Amino acid sequence: MDKVITEDIGAFSQHYPRVATIVTAQAGGRDNAMAVAWHTCISFKPPLYGISIAAKRFTYQLIADSKEFGVNFLPFAEAELVASVGGSGGYEVDKFHRFNIARDKPVKTAVPILKAAYAAYECKLVDDKLYGDHRWLVGEIVAVHLLREAFTPEETLDLEKVSPLLYLGHELYLTASKDTRYLDREVYGKQ
Numbered sequence: 001m002d003k004v005i006t007e008d009i010g011a012f013s014q015h016y017p018r019v020a021t022i023v024t025a026q027a028g029g030r031d032n033a034m035a036v037a038w039h040t041c042i043s044f045k046p047p048l049y050g051i052s053i054a055a056k057r058f059t060y061q062l063i064a065d066s067k068e069f070g071v072n073f074l075p076f077a078e079a080e081l082v083a084s085v086g087g088s089g090g091y092e093v094d095k096f097h098r099f100n101i102a103r104d105k106p107v108k109t110a111v112p113i114l115k116a117a118y119a120a121y122e123c124k125l126v127d128d129k130l131y132g133d134h135r136w137l138v139g140e141i142v143a144v145h146l147l148r149e150a151f152t153p154e155e156t157l158d159l160e161k162v163s164p165l166l167y168l169g170h171e172l173y174l175t176a177s178k179d180t181r182y183l184d185r186e187v188y189g190k191q
């Protein structure tokens with residue numbers, strides 16, 4: 001099959017599946033949750049996590065004020081919650097109340113942690129830069145909330161226990177196939 005080579009960049013962010021998360025924040029007595037699909041690990045030591053958020057989001061205002069945010073990883077069964085917090089604005093509505101979102105207590109920050117999350121990070125903001133139409137926020141992970149039974153002893157996600165929530169773009173959610181292959185890089189790197 002021929003490939004198209006084009007300078008018409010198009011919807012490049014939809015060219016690969018991403019993990020849909022819910023980012024949480026609080027400040028001045030308000031808390032909020034939004035869907036975020038643009039995010040990644042950045043560093044082991046210190047443990048840094050990056051999220052890309054448009055400045056017009058209410059969540060950004062709360063993070064800029066409090067210098068803290070939470071990243072919550074949810075199972076596929078919670079896709080509707082992601083669509084709900086990604087389709088509503090915290091300037092207009094109290095999402096925790098409207099969507100009846102259950103929470104766990106944070107330990108190192110004041111960010112809301114979602115009870116439904118199989119993993120969640122409490123982050124302290126260490127950097128905030130504008131790139132194009134989004135801000136790149138870097139947080140140091142200061143506490144991790146893990147549903148132990150969802151992970152193998154090596155701390156990889158156990159797909160027999162949890163179906164992760166992925167996002168294709170254009171309001172399409174999916175989960176991962178349970179097919180995995182163990183490919184030892186030490187062995188494969190020497191072939």
Ligand SMILES: Cc1cc2nc3c(=O)[nH]c(=O)nc-3n(C[C@H](O)[C@H](O)[C@H](O)COP(=O)(O)O)c2cc1C
Nearest residue numbers: 034035036037038053054057058059086088089090
């Ligand atoms: C699946 C999904 C992923 C999203 N990913 C992002 C993202 O990475 N960055 C962003 O700024 N907005 C993203 N959004 C949009 C925000 O979640 C949405 O604008 C939300 O209403 C913002 O809420 P807030 O104004 O209460 O903060 C995403 C929406 C959905 C549905």
